[in-house]
Amino acid sequence: MTKQVHKQVHLAAHFPGVNNTTVWSDPAAGSHIEFESFRRFAQAAERGKFDFMFLAEGLRLREQNGAIYDLDVVGRPDTFTVLAAVAAVTEHLGLAGTINSTFNEPYEVAREFATLDHLSGGRAAWNVVTSWDAFTGENFRRGGFLPQDQRYERARTFLATAMELLDSWRGDEIVADKETGEFLRTPTPGRFAHSDAHFDISGQFDVPRSPQGRPVVFQAGDSDEGREFAASGADAIFSRHGTKEAGQAFYADVKGRLAKYGRTPEELLILPAATFVVADTDAEAAELAAEVRKQQVSGQTALRKLEEVWNRDLSGYDPDGPLPEVDPLVGENTVAKGRASVRMNRDPLAVAVAWREQAEAKGLSIRELMIEVSSRQNFIGSPATVADQIDDLVQSDASDGFILVPHITPGGLDVFVDTVVPLLQERGVHRTDYTGTTLRDHLGLAPLGGTA
Amino acid sequence: MPTPLHLAVALDGAGWHPAAWREPDARPTELLTPGYWVDLVTEAERGLLDLVTFEDAFALQSGDRWAPDERTDQVRGRLDAVQVAARVAPLTRSIGLVPTAVVTHTEPFHLSKAIATLDFVSTGRAGVRVRVGALPAEAAHIGRRQLPDLRELDPADPVAQAGLRELFDEAADWVEVLRRLWDSWEDGAEVRDVATGRFVDVGKLHYVDFAGPHFSVRGPSITPRPPQGQPLVAALAHQAVPYELVGRSADLGFVTPTDAADAARILAEIRTAQAAAGRAEETVHVLGDLVVFLDEDEATARSRKDRLDERAGSEYTSDAAVFVGTPSGLADLVADWTQAGLSGLRLRPATLPHDLRQVTTALVPELQRRGLFRTAYEASTLRGLLGLPRPANRYAAV
Ligand SMILES: Cc1cc2nc3c(=O)[nH]c(=O)nc-3n(C[C@H](O)[C@H](O)[C@H](O)COP(=O)(O)O)c2cc1C
Numbered sequence: 054m055t056k057q058v059h060k061q062v063h064l065a066a067h068f069p070g071v072n073n074t075t076v077w078s079d080p081a082a083g084s085h086i087e088f089e090s091f092r093r094f095a096q097a098a099e100r101g102k103f104d105f106m107f108l109a110e111g112l113r114l115r116e117q118n119g120a121i122y123d124l125d126v127v128g129r130p131d132t133f134t135v136l137a138a139v140a141a142v143t144e145h146l147g148l149a150g151t152i153n154s155t156f157n158e159p160y161e162v163a164r165e166f167a168t169l170d171h172l173s174g175g176r177a178a179w180n181v182v183t184s185w186d187a188f189t190g191e192n193f194r195r196g197g198f199l200p201q202d203q204r205y206e207r208a209r210t211f212l213a214t215a216m217e218l219l220d221s222w223r224g225d226e227i228v229a230d231k232e233t234g235e236f237l238r239t240p241t242p243g244r245f246a247h248s249d250a251h252f253d254i255s256g257q258f259d260v261p262r263s264p265q266g267r268p269v270v271f272q273a274g275d276s277d278e279g280r281e282f283a284a285s286g287a288d289a290i291f292s293r294h295g296t297k298e299a300g301q302a303f304y305a306d307v308k309g310r311l312a313k314y315g316r317t318p319e320e321l322l323i324l325p326a327a328t329f330v331v332a333d334t335d336a337e338a339a340e341l342a343a344e345v346r347k348q349q350v351s352g353q354t355a356l357r358k359l360e361e362v363w364n365r366d367l368s369g370y371d372p373d374g375p376l377p378e379v380d381p382l383v384g385e386n387t388v389a390k391g392r393a394s395v396r397m398n399r400d401p402l403a404v405a406v407a408w409r410e411q412a413e414a415k416g417l418s419i420r421e422l423m424i425e426v427s428s429r430q431n432f433i434g435s436p437a438t439v440a441d442q443i444d445d446l447v448q449s450d451a452s453d454g455f456i457l458v459p460h461i462t463p464g465g466l467d468v469f470v471d472t473v474v475p476l477l478q479e480r481g482v483h484r485t486d487y488t489g490t491t492l493r494d495h496l497g498l499a500p501l502g503g504t505a
Numbered sequence: 506m507p508t509p510l511h512l513a514v515a516l517d518g519a520g521w522h523p524a525a526w527r528e529p530d531a532r533p534t535e536l537l538t539p540g541y542w543v544d545l546v547t548e549a550e551r552g553l554l555d556l557v558t559f560e561d562a563f564a565l566q567s568g569d570r571w572a573p574d575e576r577t578d579q580v581r582g583r584l585d586a587v588q589v590a591a592r593v594a595p596l597t598r599s600i601g602l603v604p605t606a607v608v609t610h611t612e613p614f615h616l617s618k619a620i621a622t623l624d625f626v627s628t629g630r631a632g633v634r635v636r637v638g639a640l641p642a643e644a645a646h647i648g649r650r651q652l653p654d655l656r657e658l659d660p661a662d663p664v665a666q667a668g669l670r671e672l673f674d675e676a677a678d679w680v681e682v683l684r685r686l687w688d689s690w691e692d693g694a695e696v697r698d699v700a701t702g703r704f705v706d707v708g709k710l711h712y713v714d715f716a717g718p719h720f721s722v723r724g725p726s727i728t729p730r731p732p733q734g735q736p737l738v739a740a741l742a743h744q745a746v747p748y749e750l751v752g753r754s755a756d757l758g759f760v761t762p763t764d765a766a767d768a769a770r771i772l773a774e775i776r777t778a779q780a781a782a783g784r785a786e787e788t789v790h791v792l793g794d795l796v797v798f799l800d801e802d803e804a805t806a807r808s809r810k811d812r813l814d815e816r817a818g819s820e821y822t823s824d825a826a827v828f829v830g831t832p833s834g835l836a837d838l839v840a841d842w843t844q845a846g847l848s849g850l851r852l853r854p855a856t857l858p859h860d861l862r863q864v865t866t867a868l869v870p871e872l873q874r875r876g877l878f879r880t881a882y883e884a885s886t887l888r889g890l891l892g893l894p895r896p897a898n899r900y901a902a903v
Contacts, residue, residue, distance in 0.1 A: 077697060077704055078697070078699045078702075086625060086728070086729055087625060088594075088595065088625050088626040088628070092595070111727060112614070112727060113723075113727070114710065114725055114727060120707055121705070121707045121710050121725070123703045123704060123705045123706070123707045124702050124703060124704060125704060126704055127695070127704055127705045127710075128690070128695070128705075128727060128728060128729045129727055129728065130618065130621070130622040130625060130626075130728055131615070131618040131619040131621070131622040131728060133585070133587070133588055133591075133619065134587060134588065134591045134618075134619045134622035134623055134626065135591070135622055135625075135626065137587075137588035137589075137591035137592045138591045138592065138594055138595050138622075138626035140539070140592055141539070141543075141592050141593070141594070141595040141596050142595050156612065156615075157612075157615075158610070158647050158648075158649065160563065160646040160647055161563070161610070161611065161647070164563075164585055165585055165588070167584075168584040168585040168588045168589075169588060171537045171538065171539075171584055172539045172584065172588055172589065172592045173539075174538075174539075191721075191722075191723035192612075192614045192722055192723055192724065193612050193614055193720075193722070194612055194719065194720040195612075222582075227533075227534065227581075227582065229526065229533035229534045231526070231527045231528075231529075231531070231533070234524075234527060234578050234816060235577060235578065236526060236533065236577060236578055236579055236580060236581065237576075237577040237581055238577070239577070240575035240576070240577050241575060242581070242582075243565065243582075252648055253648045254645060254646055254647065254648035255645055255646075256564065256573070256642050256645045256646045257564070257565045257573055257642070258565075258646075259562070259563070259564055259565040259566075259581075259582060259583060260537075260582060260583070260584060260585075261537060261581075261582040263537075351702040352702070353701070353702035353703075354702065
């Protein structure tokens with residue numbers, strides 16, 4: 054891989070969602086649901102000349118111990134609807150929505166993304182995910198029937214099918230010549246037929262080709278299968294490897310997979326999620342970061358996070374006391390429903406052993422331990438320190454940029470945009486203005502044009 | 506005093522006449538651009554209209570009622586209506602936004618949060634027109650189900666009637682789920698109680714636990730209760746089975762009478778269905794649909810329609826009645842139909858923007874002169890404009 058000097062830093066903003074890193078108890082925290090919050094957040098990202106704004110998805114309220122989880126922010130708006138509205142109050146910012154391939158159909162998702170791309174003048178991106186649990190399926194006609202291997206297979210064929218539909222209009226069919234009365238150049242634009250184990254569909258797609266042709270495609274998978282899926286066709290990866298070492302390993306691994314698909318390293322961007330705390334000085338930032346962690350992990354939250362691994366009711370324990378002596382319950386029925394951690398803590402007994410050792414070695418209470426093992430900001434420091442860190446990670450191929458997740462909604466992005474962005478611009482590693490109009494332009498991806 | 510007359514405009518492509526896109530003021534290359542829709546809705550808002558609707562389907566437009574055609578001389582291609590409404594919402598202030606949703610092929614959970622979100626982004630101006638997607642082409646695009654073939658539908662044919670009933674029963678279930686999900690968060694569920702660390706009061710979140718023949722939904726919604734509590738649910742109805750859907754499920758019905766007497770007859774059917782559903786006490790507004798060709802004098806309007814018909818190659822007909830004439834003549838008709846009991850009309854402009862402008866700049870002033878229509882928006886929500894209360898939450902402890 055040829056190494057460019059002065060790679061450009063790609064920046065994006067994740068509107069923070071429903072997890073304990075979003076601090077709602079701070080007086081500066083506003084609504085996470087009213088449109089004014091999305092407007093303000095998006096306009097801050099656009100002021101900072103960011104590539105795009107990103108929304109996650111969760112289609113069922115999380116539960117723990119059979120009750121809806123009430124300690125974190127709960128609730129979010131519909132992705133397409135809020136992004137279409139954001140398109141009205143921004144001009145350049147890309148609009149990335151996470152949409153699963155299990156509880157939707159290719160025709161409807163293709164028409165939603167084609168619509169969003171039209172309504173935003175070419176700024177749509179699709180983060181393809183596979184909703185994984187029957188728990189979520191209980192909200193849908195389709196139910197929760199898909200085992201893991203079929204879900205990925207469905208995801209692959211779903212994506213391919215949606216792309217077939219999006220490519221079914223070449224882009225030159227609409228003539229609209231008032232004089233001759235010819236509206237369409239051809240009588241059958243959008244015609245498609247697709248039949249496989251998952252979809253047996255045919256007809257005519259009803260949304261003509263959009264400015265980008267297709268939405269930019271994001272992949273969030275981390276497994277070997279997910280990395281291969283991304284290497285074969287995604288435009289960007291939303292990863293969780295924000296540190297230098299892990300980032301470089303992931304970066305090298307994924308970019309190394311591209312050649313076999315006839316792709317170059319520039320065709321797939323690696324964009325880890327990253328949190329930050331910026332203050333006037335490094336010392337102030339460190340202090341503030343510690344304060345934020347305490348806000349993120351209240352005593353109640355610490356106990357509930359521990360329950361996710363212990364799979365037992367621990368509400369009788371003192372969060373400022375030691376870890377439970379009892380071992381986690383191992384079984385199918387996890388205590389936490391609808392949360393990613395259920396997948397991450399596959400071996401709860403091993404986690405318990407490691408955490409006990411860690412707590413004992415450092416003399417940590419439950420809450421202190423949970424602060425140690427959960428929330429950690431990627432970037433902490435003065436604007437100059439944070440700009441240094443980000444630039445260094447990008448120049449050393451730990452990433453191509455970052456998807457920033459502020460801990461305050463919606464104003465948490467402002468400090469970054471107003472203080473760090475100008476420093477990155479001074480260094481010449483971040484644009485001072487948009488040079489293109491589409492998200493593909495911002496990401497440096499070649500335009501697709503019409504299909505042949 | 507609430508306005509006694511409600512006016513809506515149905516937006517679709519370049520207008521409802523198939524040759525509308527060839528008119529001098531038409532913008533046929535911009536039908537998929539946001540600016541086009543913003544301009545139309547802004548114009549409707551200048552006319553103080555209650556609401557605009559946005560047509561939609563899960564299939565390409567067709568000159569044939571039941572099957573795709575291969576015509577190249579008419580507008581083809583469209584955008585998702587909910588998103589168009591959302592795109593317009595932040596740029597307008599007062600007008601109601603009612604996109605069409607195809608209920609037969611979509612998840613009520615998805616649409617419930619989409620319309621709730623439209624209500625948030627428009628701060629209380631959202632509605633939804635539910636549409637049964639009975640076209641075989643729509644079903645083939647989704648590939649999930651075989652639909653009863655209603656093509657040969659004879660109102661006397663029990664098989665076809667049963668198929669129609671099944672689709673509309675499903676639509677009623679779909680609306681029921683929509684409404685339960687909107688109520689699944691009580692107002693004030695978000696407590697932000699720093700002392701207990703609780704962001705929400707789970708006592709104010711409710712499972713909807715709907716189970717029907719076509720789907721079951723557990724809930725609660727992922728989106729909090731929207732500003733209007735219940736955004737407006739509308740449906741278009743042409744005959745007995747759809748009238749029942751309006752009577753049992755909707756806040757607003759669109760109907761297609763041929764004249765005032767027919768309007769009265771339809772209205773009676775809907776009121777009967779409403780009473781049978783135990784909703785006699787609730788306000789269900791019914792608007793008469795009408796396609797309009799409007800010009801300063803009748804001869805101009807008529808020759809414009811003739812010209813459009815000639816270009817289209819056939820005389821324009823519609824499921825709704827067609828009005829060709831002056832705004833003041835239309836004002837007479839509006840008065841006549843509302844006398845018969847309709848809450849007002851949903852006008853389908855034959856061409857855009859011409860017939861919409863005739864509505865906003867000529868019909869509305871004429872109705873205002875007669876003291877029949879508002880001179881300023883009197884409420885900030887769509888329910889408010891229609892004189893409908895913000896409903897209590899069905900799950901809230903009294
Ligand atoms: C006799 C008949 C009556 C129908 N009535 C209604 C109705 O009142 N409301 C509705 O949404 N769909 C109704 N449908 C289904 C749709 O109208 C049908 O899918 C229609 O052809 C769709 O095209 P349109 O949206 O352009 O009308 C009816 C279908 C039939 C056959």
